[in-house]
Amino acid sequence: xxxxxxxxxxxxxxxxxxxxxxxxxxxxxxxxxxxxxxxxxxxxxxxxxxxxxxxxxxxxxxxxxxxxxxxxxxxxxxxxxxxxxxxxxxxxxxxxxxxxxxxxxxxxxxxxxxxxxxxxxxxxxxxxxxxxxxxxxxxxxxxxxxxxxxxxxxxxxxxxxxxxxxxxxxxxxxxxxxxxxxxxxxxxxxxxxxxxxxxxxxxxxxxxxxxxxxxxxxxxxxxxxxxxxxxxxxxxxxxxxxxxxxxxxxxxxxxxxxxxxxxxxxxxxxxxxxxxxxxxxxxxxxxxxxxxxxxxxxxxxxxxxxxxxxxxxxxxxxxxxxxxxxxxxxxxxxxxxxxxxxxxxxxxxxxxxx
Ligand SMILES: Nc1nc2c(ncn2[C@@H]2O[C@H](COP(=O)(O)OP(=O)(O)OP(=O)(O)O)[C@@H](O)[C@H]2O)c(=O)[nH]1
Ligand SMILES: [Mg+2]
Ligand SMILES: [Zn+2]
Numbered sequence: 585x586x587x588x589x590x591x592x593x594x595x596x597x598x599x600x601x602x603x604x605x606x607x608x609x610x611x612x613x614x615x616x617x618x619x620x621x622x623x624x625x626x627x628x629x630x631x632x633x634x635x636x637x638x639x640x641x642x643x644x645x646x647x648x649x650x651x652x653x654x655x656x657x658x659x660x661x662x663x664x665x666x667x668x669x670x671x672x673x674x675x676x677x678x679x680x681x682x683x684x685x686x687x688x689x690x691x692x693x694x695x696x697x698x699x700x701x702x703x704x705x706x707x708x709x710x711x712x713x714x715x716x717x718x719x720x721x722x723x724x725x726x727x728x729x730x731x732x733x734x735x736x737x738x739x740x741x742x743x744x745x746x747x748x749x750x751x752x753x754x755x756x757x758x759x760x761x762x763x764x765x766x767x768x769x770x771x772x773x774x775x776x777x778x779x780x781x782x783x784x785x786x787x788x789x790x791x792x793x794x795x796x797x798x799x800x801x802x803x804x805x806x807x808x809x810x811x812x813x814x815x816x817x818x819x820x821x822x823x824x825x826x827x828x829x830x831x832x833x834x835x836x837x838x839x840x841x842x843x844x845x846x847x848x849x850x851x852x853x854x855x856x857x858x859x860x861x862x863x864x865x866x867x868x869x870x871x872x873x874x875x876x877x878x879x880x881x882x883x884x885x886x887x888x889x890x891x892x893x894x895x896x897x898x899x900x901x902x903x904x905x906x907x908x909x910x911x912x913x914x915x916x917x918x919x920x921x922x923x924x925x926x927x928x929x930x931x932x933x934x935x936x937x938x
Contacts, residue, residue, distance in 0.1 A: 590619050591688070591770050591834055592649075597665055603651040605665070608644045608687075610804075610825040616644055616661060617825075620652065627652060627659040641672070645684040646824045646836055647772060669718035671774060686774050686824060686836050691720045693763075694746075695777030695786070698727040699815045702739045710776050711746050719774070721746065724763065726782040729753040754785045764790055769832025779840025780810040780817020787837045790829050804837070860891070860899045874900070 586592070590607045599605040606618035606627065615628045629644070630653070637643055642664065644650050649665040671689055672682040692714035696702055702725075711721035723743050728736055728751040740749050750766065753759030767773055767790070775783040784807045788794070793805070808820040821839045828834055860882060864872065868879025874896065876883060885891040 585623070585828075587619070587621050588770070589828060589832065591772055596668060597649045599651050599665070600663070603653055603662060606650050606652045606659075606661075607826070608646055608648040608650060609827070610823060611644060611646055612823075616650075618650065618652065618659070618661070620654075620659075625654075625659050627661050630660045630662050633661060633663060639681060641670075641682055641684050643684070645670075645687045646826050647687040647689055647774075649688060671714060671717050671719055671776075673713055685838065688772055689717075689719045689774045689836065690771045691722050691773045693722050693724045693773055693775045695724050695726045695775055695781040695783055696739075697777070697781035697810075697815075698725055698729075698731045698735075698739070699780075699810060702742050704742055706778070707743055707746060714776070723747065723749040724777075725749050725751045726777075726786060727753060727755075729755050729759065752786065754782055754789045760786060760789045764831060767829065767831055767833035767835070770834070772826075772834040772836065774836040774838060776838060777840065778817060779819045779821075780815070781840065782807075783837055783840070784821050787827070787835060790831070790835065791827065792830055860896065863891075 587605060587607065592605060592607070597605055604620065606620045606625070608616050608618050609624070610617040615626050618625050618627045627650075633643075644661060644664050648667065650661045651663045651665060653660045653662050667687045669687070669689055670684060671686040671692065672684050692710065694707055694710040694714070696707060707723055711723070714721040723746050725731075725736070725739055725743075731739060736751060740751070743749050750763055752763045763786070775786065777783055784805060788805055788807065791805075803822065804825050806820055808818045810817050817840050819840055821837055824836055824838045826834055826836045863881045863885055864874060866881035867874065867877070868881075869877060872880050872882075874880050874882040882891070882896055886893050886896060
């Protein structure tokens with residue numbers, strides 16, 4: 585195995601005199617896992633690299649090429665080599681800061697798991713994030729075995745503006761073959777998508793492995809069933825890691841959505857929305873849309889002045905998930921303040937009615 589097998593190209597990756605090139609396959613808290621000409625290795629960052637780093641973008645990420653200073657008993661990353669592309673997202677806590685998710689990626693495989701209806705907005709957001717960093721987006725409809733033929737055709741049409749979607753199933757014989765054939769040796773792919781979309785399952789399949797092997801191969805390759813109630817994942821994968829597939833393509837698996845800022849909401853909001861959901865359980869009709877139906881507990885709370893209509897609107901929006909994380913930080917803070925008060929009054933109102 586040589587570095588070329590991990591995508592090394594001497595024309596684009598230039599290593600300073602006296603140092604050796606390595607590629608980062610995983611980032612730990614105190615060191616990085618790298619692949620070198622002689623195999624995998626743990627490497628630490630030099631103090632200087634830490635010192636001159638101005639933001640998270642200056643630290644190595646999975647997929648990065650780095651310069652390594654190696655002796656018998658140590659390996660130090662002295663610098664991050666120039667990146668051909670980046671996959672980055674805005675930090676949820678800051679408007680200007682970015683978090684680097686991966687580097688030197690050619691194609692982002694954006695997974696949607698067909699156990700849930702297609703969320704076009706979310707796919708668009710992932711695609712935009714990829715394109716923003718010079719990464720080519722490719723939508724992949726996974727778990728296609730759970731869609732009927734009609735549903736599959738409709739789903740592909742729904743995302744046609746993002747290019748031709750691939751459809752895969754990790755369960756059916758040959759269900760991942762098209763994808764497998766499409767992954768070119770020496771190129772780097774990253775899988776993005778919400779928790780439970782089937783990313784790691786697909787990785788295992790592409791590795792030619794059954795999921796039962798996972799215990800032998802470690803946490804990076806573990807998969808878990810989605811929640812029965814809402815079909816969402818359980819955040820099984822906890823770190824980004826790069827592997828070389830038997831086909832020669834390089835694939836980065838990532839933890840699901842939480843990390844992409846879609847669910848790191850402030851607790852206050854979760855509480856109040858939870859309270860509205862509880863109220864909704866008291867509506868007369870189970871399929872109440874809370875838009876003025878008779879016997880709507882949410883509507884009554886608004887009428888009694890216990891609940892602000894704007895919060896109900898926000899809650900409706902939340903149900904359309906995309907809006908959940910789109911809300912600007914400022915709006916969130918404002919909402920948080922408002923919800924602190926309202927949460928109390930809703931809970932009080934509930935008690936009074938008991
Ligand atoms: N029906 C069906 N189920 C699948 C398919 N692929 C994966 N699953 C199931 O979906 C569940 C979640 O799969 P994972 O691979 O753990 O999902 P993930 O995207 O890696 O999730 P995180 O690591 O939490 O981000 C598992 O129970 C899988 O068995 C598929 O093609 N068809
Ligand atoms: Mg996973
Ligand atoms: Zn209602």
